[in-house]
Amino acid sequence: MGHDARTVGEGQDPLEVWIDQDLCTGDGICAQYAPEVFELDIDGLAYVKSGDDELLQAPGATTPVPLPLLRDVVDSAKECPGDCIHVRRVSDKVEVYGPDAE
Numbered sequence: 273m274g275h276d277a278r279t280v281g282e283g284q285d286p287l288e289v290w291i292d293q294d295l296c297t298g299d300g301i302c303a304q305y306a307p308e309v310f311e312l313d314i315d316g317l318a319y320v321k322s323g324d325d326e327l328l329q330a331p332g333a334t335t336p337v338p339l340p341l342l343r344d345v346v347d348s349a350k351e352c353p354g355d356c357i358h359v360r361r362v363s364d365k366v367e368v369y370g371p372d373a374e
């Protein structure tokens with residue numbers, strides 16, 4: 273009997289983010305809001321970065337959203353003129369912020 277206290281307050285589901293470069297206008301708003309997560313490449317389009325600062329250029333590449341940066345990433349998705357920043361739950365791939373979020 274008894275309850276497992278460790279399950280309390282586990283925090284929210286891990287999130288990841290990806291960019292649809294086909295729709296990116298290259299304005300760089302995301303890289304201003306969250307430079308730890310987004311960066312413009314020399315092709316003028318925005319890409320997500322890995323935790324160790326590497327640009328991820330495979331189509332649909334995702335990177336984890338660090339919790340302290342969630343607000344900046346969500347603001348980026350909201351302000352993105354291309355509507356092409358997608359934030360989704362890692363567990364079931366459901367989009368929670370971005371053009372395909374409910």
Ligand code: SF4
Pocket residue numbers: 291295296297298299300301302303310317318348351352353354355356357
């Ligand atoms: S805010 Fe959107 S459109 Fe602008 S550079 Fe970033 S991903 Fe591209």
